[in-house]
Amino acid sequence: MIGTIYNVCMIIVGSLIGKFLHKGLKQEYQTILTQALGLVAMVVGINAVVQNMPKSHYPVLFIVSLAIGGVIGQMLNIQKHFDNLVGRFSGGNLAEGLATAILLYCIGSLSILGPIQAALNHDYTFLFTNGTLDGITSIVLASTFGFGIAIAAGAVFVWQGSIYAIAMLLQNSINTSMVTELTIVGGILILASGLGLLEIKKISVLNLLPSLVVPIIAVLVLQAF
Known part of the structure; x- marks a missing residue:
């Protein structure tokens, strides 16, 4: 779990740095950063x-x-x-930024393969690399949406921790x-999140999150026959 802990710490540190940048950024700079993130x-x-x-x-x-998800x-x-939960603690568009952060941090080859590599081979290279990238990303996100982006660190811990635990239990089933x-499904959700940030098309990305569970179950079932 050392790689995941590093990943979480980098997100928090990056969010702290971005928080201080956020205070000094004018609206036009926040807008261009949001577009860059999109x-x-x-x-x-x-x-x-x-x-x-x-x-x-x-x-x-x-x-x-x-479709099913x-x-x-x-x-x-x-x-x-x-949105309602985030809205209780902050205003503005933090919910959109946080949803984007969670997808960017969690749905990627490094974030998925990292915990698996750590569990099966005690190799933390992917997680250390992913943590460094997430730290940089969190600086940009927090400079636009505020320190609330650090909440995503909790999601990363649960996500990678769960993958690590599952990989330990199902060492012979993961492929x-x-x-x-x-x-593939995760990539589509990240793309949808980008469309929202660019204000091209607002998509309820979080309502599509259950789609991530379907491939796991489907592959297990299909390979059982």
Whole structure:
């Protein structure tokens, strides 16, 4: 778990630095940083999809995942509950920034493969690399949305900690195919988040989060037969 702890600490430190930058930034600079983050999110999302789609053994699974996950997320109305919760503690557009932060921090090859590598091979290279990148990202995010971005550190700890624990319990069941399918769906969600930041199209990204569970279950079931 040392790699995950490092990752969490880097997000908190980056958010602290971004907090002080946030106070001195004029609105036009916050706007351009938000637009920059939107472009980054879109590129990261597209890259994840493009890199992993050719490796997919189940090319329509991401469609099924988004459909099923979207319906479940809409029934639970995750986006509304999340917005209301964040709104109790702060105003402005922190909810949107926090949702983007959680997706950027959690849904990526390094964040998924890192805990698996740590659990199976005691290799923390991916997590240390991911932590450094997240630290830099948190500076930019917090300079735009404020210190509330640090809340995402908790999500990262739970996410990576859960993957680490599952990898320890299911060492023989985790495979590259599962990671590939999960990363494709995750890339699409990050892309959707970027569209929202750029004000191209507001998408209830959090209502689509259950889509991330579908590829894991589907691959386990399909490979069982």
